[in-house]
Amino acid sequence: MRTLLAADKVLFATLEDDNAFFFAVAILRAILGRHTVAIFMSPRRCFIQGFINSTVRRHAFRFLKRLRSVTLLSILPFYLDKRFASVADDWIYDPQFWDLDKRIENSDWPDSALAQDLKRKARGRPILLFLGGPSFLKGFPFLAEILRARPAIMDRLMIVVAGKIPEDQRRSAELASEAGGLVIDRYLTDDEVLSAKRCATCLWACYHPSYDSSSGLFGRAMQLGKQVIVRRGSNVDTIASHLKYPVHRCAFDDIEEGAAVLMKIGQGDALPQSSAITLTCRDQSVARLRAALEDRDNEFAEATSGKAEPHR
Template identity: 30%
Template sequence: MPLVYTRGETGRRPSYLRVLERLFGARRAGLRDLFLSRAPVLFLMVEEAFLLYVAVGLLRALTGRRTAGLLLRPMPLAASPRWQCRWKRAVLQRLKPCRSVQTLTILPFSVFPGFASIADGWIHDFQLWDLAEEERKAVNLLRAERRSGDRLVLTAIGSQSAQKGFDLFADIYARSAGLRGRYQFIACGKVVQEAGEHAAVLSEAGGVMVDRTVSDAELLGAYAASDTVWCLFPRVGDHATGILGRAVQLGIPVVVRQGSLAHRLCIIENLPHIAAAVEDAAERLAGPLPPRDEKRGRLAALRFAEESEATLRAALGLAVVKAASVA
């Protein structure tokens, strides 16, 4: 039974922990467990406890105990010229020969080959393959009950901020009568204080604002209502995201920024998407929209699960199974 270390349970961490518990019977580790337990240890986010990860990994390696860590945002560590990233990059590169310590990214090396310089392997983001069958059924049921309208629905899901491209989302809707005629824009999630002006712009243009923290059930409802999901994030938000992952699992096409990591992932994995630059987002959305394909999303999630579980088992020294246990 592996142990999982994380400093908190905010953001994507709770869903990651649920998957690891379901797959391996994993439980959270305290600081004492990291040094004394013989069970393999997985750091859920290396970035939040970098020095602790390195120290624990090296000390445990002396007695042959396994330690693995996930890099949730590997791009800065792999490519940034900032000294804070350069020294961490050098440490990870020197850690690679130690086979008892396995650093994994949550994006494939094919998306950005430079990740291979700092990590031993990769998995697919859990949120590309973590939906339970009951959740899929709930979305499909809600989808079947949806009233067909004259307009398509484009939804921005999660906290609404400039980091999620909410400013562009609101601006192109307000500026383009053509988009307003073709789409209903919906923002589903708490708007940060700095983005209040953009929320007002979206509302005034006829967009729908759900400005509050939404429950898991409401999030599934948002996906059920969506014909496409907004993932056109600026460079600061260019990393693996559960918003894209859940859409992919459900076969919903996503809108991504041209040349981003999300765009590269969509191309490599043949995922339905629209790629747009900031300056031509409205024009690209006016073009053909890939169809929603739930079966295709399910098959992709099964493949991602199988590949990722095998990698995690190898990194943690767990027994290998023939098939993934997450549907």
């Protein structure tokens, strides 16, 4: 705590790790006249109707936003919901939309035995990758039910579920495996994660409606020029449309449509050059981060195209 209070500037990579701690540090630093910047992952939680916690969060962040020495940067763009501007000073794109630019530029890619094994087992079929801890919110039971209803999909598509399976998802993992999917029930290394994404044809980002946040998997798919499945009408769907990145859209829990979407993977027109989209996300986000960290109201206004309010 003492180090945080003494620092000239502090950036919280995510304030949600410990809301109470962040508020305490930000307010104490404001009293001392020191600048604090924080990445705000889920401003939408301030506007969930019927929940007292949402009302409390909304008023708390509105108060914090009024402090001149605190800058809150949402990773959900304000064009998704204008109300976000009432609890955050500005927005940037999720860093996982633009963090691979140097690797892409230098072709600096890891390989792994896992990625080689996936390519071999696919036998030329497109690969759909469900990556990370499978859960209800991430749509894993939905995917498993699609496979149970349409196991013939596996004749033309290899489906890989990679990540430690929690106990409440064991049955869904069994369904996926029985249908012919490859279930890798363990934590993956960083190199395995990135190399698996690179060898995949399509990534799964079709999440439950209550989990309507940004998606690092969508961002990585976009950076790597991969196909991606998203929930129709989700925030990620809207972001993809705004950035003009084509996606497979599916209504959550619609087995028939889900099966039809899976049958399209690997088909269709080539995806656009994603490097230009990535650079746009990076340049805009870095400009706003720099302006916020340097506490330059004029440049902050310029970086936000005049659409975000400078500190009051």
